[in-house]
Amino acid sequence: AQSVTQLGSHVSVSEGALVLLRCNYSSSVPPYLFWYVQYPNQGLQLLLKYTTGATLVKGINGFEAEFKKSETSFHLTKPSAHMSDAAEYFCAVSDLGLTGGGNKLTFGTGTQLKVEL
Amino acid sequence: DAGVTQSPTHLIKTRGQHVTLRCSPISGHKSVSWYQQVLGQGPQFIFQYYEKEERGRGNFPDRFSARQFPNYSSELNVNALLLGDSALYLCASSLLGGRGQVNQPQHFGDGTRLSIL
Numbered sequence: 155a156q157s158v159t160q161l162g163s164h165v166s167v168s169e170g171a172l173v174l175l176r177c178n179y180s181s182s183v184p185p186y187l188f189w190y191v192q193y194p195n196q197g198l199q200l201l202l203k204y205t206t207g208a209t210l211v212k213g214i215n216g217f218e219a220e221f222k223k224s225e226t227s228f229h230l231t232k233p234s235a236h237m238s239d240a241a242e243y244f245c246a247v248s249d250l251g252l253t254g255g256g257n258k259l260t261f262g263t264g265t266q267l268k269v270e271l
Numbered sequence: 272d273a274g275v276t277q278s279p280t281h282l283i284k285t286r287g288q289h290v291t292l293r294c295s296p297i298s299g300h301k302s303v304s305w306y307q308q309v310l311g312q313g314p315q316f317i318f319q320y321y322e323k324e325e326r327g328r329g330n331f332p333d334r335f336s337a338r339q340f341p342n343y344s345s346e347l348n349v350n351a352l353l354l355g356d357s358a359l360y361l362c363a364s365s366l367l368g369g370r371g372q373v374n375q376p377q378h379f380g381d382g383t384r385l386s387i388l
């Protein structure tokens with residue numbers, strides 16, 4: 155079974171400050187990891203993904219995440235927050251399908267990011 | 272190109288009724304997945320279909336069913352609606368959803384907001 159834990163249901167930062175959203179995963183098979191963003195009344199938009207290869211992954215809108223196997227973490231960062239970054243962020247892990255369950259996504263409970271002036 | 276489209280956008284039903292939600296994937300995508308997102312939580316996997324066959328099922332009761340059509344569009348059906356079924360229902364499509372093809376990201380629609388009175 156796979157699971158994701160997002161520490162901090164709400165994070166508040168000042169505009170221009172560093173954004174750090176935490177994600178830890180549990181997986182019995184090599185994980186494929188994703189970050190999605192959800193704006194109000196919208197679906198989920200893919201920010202970035204880790205599959206194989208480079209452990210530092212760059213995504214859209216200046217976000218990046220680093221896969222650390224030893225820490226079972228995949229934290230999301232952005233050097234300088236912008237007001238438009240205010241949204242809910244979800245970390246997700248993918249099932250490889252080896253257990254017969256297709257390639258479903260298992261999501262964390264989300265982190266609401268607030269950006270203040 | 273059009274993204275994943277879902278209809279209707281909003282729906283109000285009463286307990287005991289039946290509902291059908293519809294999803295059209297991105298052109299060329301053969302895999303469709305359904306997720307339920309209850310307010311304040313991350314999306315929960317319901318079903319995945321690939322090439323019209325069910326490839327995964329989440330921990331949902333038999334009141335939930337789905338199917339995929341030859342044009343790869345999909346329907347999610349929920350019978351005997353309960354108050355707890357009130358949620359945002361998200362559809363996602365991906366280019367490949369076969370066994371082991373997990374490094375293809377899922378693209379989400381804006382969802383159907385279902386309210387049960």
